[in-house]
Amino acid sequence: MLRAKIRQMLSLNNKVIRYILQAINYSLFMALIWYFSTSPVYRQLADDEAILTISFAHAGEIKEPCVKRTQKELMALPPNMRAPMNCSRERSPIVIEMMFDGEPLYSETAEAPGLYNDSGVDIYHSVKVSAGKHHLAIRMDDSVLKEGFTHVFEQDVDIKPAQILLVGFNPSKGFIVR
Amino acid sequence: MLVNPIKRAYLALESWFNVSFGTEWNPMYHLGTLTFFLFWIILVSGLYLFVFFHGSINGAYESVEYITHEQWYVAGVMRSLHRYASDAAIITILLHLFKEFASGRYRGFRWFSWVSGLPIIWLVVTLGITGYWLVWDELAQYVAIGSARLLDSLPIFSSSMTSNFLQGQMTDRFFILIEFLHLLGQPLILFFLLWLHVKRISNVEINPPRGLAMGCFMALVALSLIKPAVSHGPADLSSMPSMLELDWFYLNAYPLMDYWSEGYTWLLATAITVVLMLLPWAPPKKDGPAAVVDLAHCNGCELCFDDCPFEAISVQARTDGAKFEKEVVVDPALCASCGICMGSCPSSNPFRQSEEELKTGIDMPALPVDKVRSLTKEAVAAMSGQANVLLVGCEHGFNVNRLDNDETRGVKLMCSGMLPPSMVEYALKKGADGVMIVGCRHNDCFFRFGNLWIDKRFSGERKPILRKRADRRRIRVFGGSETDKRSIENELKAFRQELLELNKNVIDNVASEDSSDA
Numbered sequence: 001m002l003r004a005k006i007r008q009m010l011s012l013n014n015k016v017i018r019y020i021l022q023a024i025n026y027s028l029f030m031a032l033i034w035y036f037s038t039s040p041v042y043r044q045l046a047d048d049e050a051i052l053t054i055s056f057a058h059a060g061e062i063k064e065p066c067v068k069r070t071q072k073e074l075m076a077l078p079p080n081m082r083a084p085m086n087c088s089r090e091r092s093p094i095v096i097e098m099m100f101d102g103e104p105l106y107s108e109t110a111e112a113p114g115l116y117n118d119s120g121v122d123i124y125h126s127v128k129v130s131a132g133k134h135h136l137a138i139r140m141d142d143s144v145l146k147e148g149f150t151h152v153f154e155q156d157v158d159i160k161p162a163q164i165l166l167v168g169f170n171p172s173k174g175f176i177v178r
Numbered sequence: 179m180l181v182n183p184i185k186r187a188y189l190a191l192e193s194w195f196n197v198s199f200g201t202e203w204n205p206m207y208h209l210g211t212l213t214f215f216l217f218w219i220i221l222v223s224g225l226y227l228f229v230f231f232h233g234s235i236n237g238a239y240e241s242v243e244y245i246t247h248e249q250w251y252v253a254g255v256m257r258s259l260h261r262y263a264s265d266a267a268i269i270t271i272l273l274h275l276f277k278e279f280a281s282g283r284y285r286g287f288r289w290f291s292w293v294s295g296l297p298i299i300w301l302v303v304t305l306g307i308t309g310y311w312l313v314w315d316e317l318a319q320y321v322a323i324g325s326a327r328l329l330d331s332l333p334i335f336s337s338s339m340t341s342n343f344l345q346g347q348m349t350d351r352f353f354i355l356i357e358f359l360h361l362l363g364q365p366l367i368l369f370f371l372l373w374l375h376v377k378r379i380s381n382v383e384i385n386p387p388r389g390l391a392m393g394c395f396m397a398l399v400a401l402s403l404i405k406p407a408v409s410h411g412p413a414d415l416s417s418m419p420s421m422l423e424l425d426w427f428y429l430n431a432y433p434l435m436d437y438w439s440e441g442y443t444w445l446l447a448t449a450i451t452v453v454l455m456l457l458p459w460a461p462p463k464k465d466g467p468a469a470v471v472d473l474a475h476c477n478g479c480e481l482c483f484d485d486c487p488f489e490a491i492s493v494q495a496r497t498d499g500a501k502f503e504k505e506v507v508v509d510p511a512l513c514a515s516c517g518i519c520m521g522s523c524p525s526s527n528p529f530r531q532s533e534e535e536l537k538t539g540i541d542m543p544a545l546p547v548d549k550v551r552s553l554t555k556e557a558v559a560a561m562s563g564q565a566n567v568l569l570v571g572c573e574h575g576f577n578v579n580r581l582d583n584d585e586t587r588g589v590k591l592m593c594s595g596m597l598p599p600s601m602v603e604y605a606l607k608k609g610a611d612g613v614m615i616v617g618c619r620h621n622d623c624f625f626r627f628g629n630l631w632i633d634k635r636f637s638g639e640r641k642p643i644l645r646k647r648a649d650r651r652r653i654r655v656f657g658g659s660e661t662d663k664r665s666i667e668n669e670l671k672a673f674r675q676e677l678l679e680l681n682k683n684v685i686d687n688v689a690s691e692d693s694s695d696a
Contacts, residue, residue, distance in 0.1 A: 018200065022198050022393060024198070025195070025199070026394075026397040029266070030400065030401045036426040037262065037427065038423035039423065041423055042422045042423075042424045044422055044436065046420075047420070050418070051418045055341045055344055057337065057338075113336060122338040123338075124330065124338040162420050163416065163417050166344055166345055178345060
């Protein structure tokens with residue numbers, strides 16, 4: 001009924017009504033963009049939350065020990081390839097465990113990438129944690145030839161709300177918290 | 179008659195816009211060209227912003243702040259226009275997708291346009307994402323880390339991209355890469371995809387009607403002045419912003435990734451893309467047989483070549499030794515079987531070969547011109563009212579046979595553009611008091627140009643024209659969809675009333691001539 005009435009009015013070539021309807025449509029169009037270009041606001045972290053990120057690149061130890069070649073083996077090789085030691089290329093996986101206030105927070109066993117499993121591993125993991133004082137413990141094993149974890153790290157940390165607490169690793173310095 | 183609820187919803191939306199804007203400015207009929215127009219706004223505003231933008235970690239945020247606050251009157255408005263036109267483009271693209279789906283214009287011969295349009299959506303979204311990245315505020319930081327996480331979850335990169343966004347790791351090189359992508363790489367690919375998208379259609383329009391473009395532009399300028407686009411705080415890789423005012427048109431995948439996972443987000447995006455890609459074949463639509471050229475009746479006038487909406491007809495040198503210079507060739511793979519070519523062929527004249535089978539230069543095997551002539555003849559003969567109206571409809575608009583009665587008969591063609599103008603004269607000569615062409619809604623032909631060409635042929639602007647001797651008062655063109663029964667009936671009623679008046683005048687004139695003779 002309403003539509004029929006609108007049609008009837010428009011059939012009288014009432015441009016004013018048509019422009020008013022257009023203004024309404026453009027307003028709706030603007031309102032749609034207005035709202036969804038910034039709203040609803042997305043809350044990424046609660047007020048008492050922070051981020052703990054562990055990120056580093058590290059190559060595991062060679063998986064098998066090097067073996068000294070015998071004279072016979074050396075002579076069987078082309079002259080340019082007569083290296084005295086025969087070392088495999090394959091590297092150990094990186095095993096990492098992270099404990100937060102004694103509770104497991106993250107663990108991963110990352111195989112060495114590459115066609116011959118001979119490349120370094122990239123570790124990246126980010127997780128939400130509660131801000132405040134906590135105890136952080138990290139253990140990493142990068143060699144299948146050694147018993148137990150090759151790198152162990154423990155530290156008390158005070159994390160501020162919204163802070164990104166970054167844990168890195170340097171082979172000479174061990175784990176570093178920033 | 180049952181109409182698919184999605185189509186019904188679309189038609190209701192289209193009707194509302196027809197009431198508000200009229201059929202010439204209806205934005206639903208210009209969604210593609212409106213998107214092109216928005217791209218122009220984005221391009222021009224983006225070029226202006228580029229003048230003041232510093233593509234470095236330390237310079238980006240400050241330069242955008244200068245743009246926003248110091249030079250708010252030009253650069254600030256440009257920034258807002260750049261953002262809001264991008265948002266508007268997502269709206270027009272999604273409406274375009276919805277329209278084509280709802281009206282069934284994605285299957286059969288249209289599969290190419292549908293499938294080639296989908297990568298454009300993803301490219302536009304990634305173009306928006308790299309744009310947000312360049313501001314290098316807290317939102318950019320969130321977008322950059324989220325994008326890196328998404329890419330890291332794919333087994334294609336040997337090292338972690340996310341680790342580039344750790345404190346102290348970020349370098350200007352990343353900015354140069356993103357700047358290159360946003361300013362050159364992505365726009366060039368977009369340009370190529372747009373070209374591909376419209377490759378199979380002829381008479382491509384890229385500009386919307388001026389009034390609609392002006393209205394849209396003014397709305398965006400008004401929004402830019404009322405709510406200028408602003409940045410979040412500067413990016414700080416040592417902390418994570420808690421609250422973010424996301425642009426949900428472009429960045430909706432990131433919260434999903436936070437709550438779900440990168441893998442599931444990829445899976446969802448891939449699933450949506452694959453489903454949309456396969457839609458044209460679910461189930462496959464069988465188009466009718468392609469148009470067939472009969473060189474014995476073709477003089478190579480090229481009218482069908484000019485009128486074909488889908489580039490299915492080409493012109494080549496004559497091969498049959500006839501005296502004419504050219505001939506036309508139909509590519510069956512591109513033919514939509516709309517029959518518009520048959521309507522444009524001057525040989526499709528029903529007054530020719532009246533006692534034998536009517537042959538024309540280009541014909542439709544599923545509904546040849548001879549069959550159209552016989553259907554017209556039978557329909558006219560079947561009417562016995564005081565003002566008999568022949569309704570000519572199409573398969574995609576209102577079903578004209580729903581109005582069949584003693585004084586109304588419908589003939590359904592593949593497209594109203596399939597009707598040779600001379601067939602209207604033929605119907606009137608055979609005894610119809612009026613002919614009403616009821617194709618798709620005005621400006622919204624399923625085959626793009628059917629009702630437009632009819633209008634132009636009848637007004638004498640496009641060959642083959644309707645001859646002047648045809649009484650225009652007895653011809654009406656009124657488009658309508660499946661849901662427009664009432665308005666078509668009203669129009670038919672008014673038309674019949676006019677015909678009754680005309681008939682009465684004719685009888686009166688004949689009577690007065692008779693009395694004066696006596």
